[in-house]
Amino acid sequence: MTTPDPYTTHETLPDTLPDDPMPTLAAWIDEAVAKKVQPNPTAMTVATVDPDGRPSARVVLCRAVVQDPGILRFYTNKLSRKGQALKAHPYASLVFHWDAMDRQIRVEGPVTDATDEESDAYFNGRHPLSRAGAWASQQSQPIASRDDLLAQVMQTVGELGLNFDQLQDGGEAVIPRPPHWGGYRVWAQRVELWAGSPVRIHDRALWTRDLEPDGEDGFRASPWISTRLQP
Ligand SMILES: Cc1cc2nc3c(=O)[nH]c(=O)nc-3n(C[C@H](O)[C@H](O)[C@H](O)COP(=O)(O)O)c2cc1C
Numbered sequence: 509m510t511t512p513d514p515y516t517t518h519e520t521l522p523d524t525l526p527d528d529p530m531p532t533l534a535a536w537i538d539e540a541v542a543k544k545v546q547p548n549p550t551a552m553t554v555a556t557v558d559p560d561g562r563p564s565a566r567v568v569l570c571r572a573v574v575q576d577p578g579i580l581r582f583y584t585n586k587l588s589r590k591g592q593a594l595k596a597h598p599y600a601s602l603v604f605h606w607d608a609m610d611r612q613i614r615v616e617g618p619v620t621d622a623t624d625e626e627s628d629a630y631f632n633g634r635h636p637l638s639r640a641g642a643w644a645s646q647q648s649q650p651i652a653s654r655d656d657l658l659a660q661v662m663q664t665v666g667e668l669g670l671n672f673d674q675l676q677d678g679g680e681a682v683i684p685r686p687p688h689w690g691g692y693r694v695w696a697q698r699v700e701l702w703a704g705s706p707v708r709i710h711d712r713a714l715w716t717r718d719l720e721p722d723g724e725d726g727f728r729a730s731p732w733i734s735t736r737l738q739p
Pocket residue numbers: 548551564565566567568569570582583584585588589590591647648
């Protein structure tokens with residue numbers, strides 16, 4: 509008995525690879541969102557290196573792709589485990605996977621903080637209780653029980669002078685962004701696009717470029733170099 513072939517998509521990458529992978533990367537994410545291929549189509553695994561040199565990975569939502577200069581942004585608590593990892597080793601490896609589209613994207617590169625304006629803009633667009641939650645949860649720290657966590661959220665809501673029920677019913681509130689909460693920019697230095705193909709003769713292409721530090725929080729990029737890879 510042969511193993512069934514789950515790869516039904518016949519859409520391969522173009523024979524002549526584009527000079528820049530970012531437009532295709534953005535188009536694949538947009539397509540996953542438009543087709544609602546899964547509940548969180550912008551979910552990506554973020555792998556980092558812990559201060560002790562060991563890898564750790566978790567899923568976050570990609571909240572922005574900036575094609576030029578080639579940045580992906582996500583938001584989190586910077587005191588979390590991933591925040592500690594990025595402080596020690598400011599590099600990340602990202603993986604998107606859309607099973608329903610037979611597609612995977614891998615991105616690797618250095619990480620810098622998002623600007624305060626980017627973090628404020630995203631934070632202020634969140635539900636007020638999510639904004640309060642950013643104050644309430646010491647992400648990645650232990651807590652004795654779920655009840656204790658909920659009590660901590662209620663206490664924080666009270667300390668911020670807010671009414672939980674009103675906020676749950678759609679009430680608005682001004683809640684400042686906690687200083688430890690914000691965005692990270694992952695600068696794409698290595699991008700791989702993977703298209704699943706019948707009988708596992710998958711299509712893979714890799715783009716790499718140099719990133720020279722430029723100023724305090726940026727990089728100057730060399731042109732991309734593309735290579736097709738064996739599956
Ligand atoms: C679909 C999905 C989306 C998530 N999005 C985020 C996110 O955008 N930011 C975040 O901090 N955690 C997000 N999480 C939770 C993380 O996976 C993780 O539990 C949390 O960030 C703590 O990770 P750490 O202890 O490695 O820092 C998400 C989890 C799932 C399953």
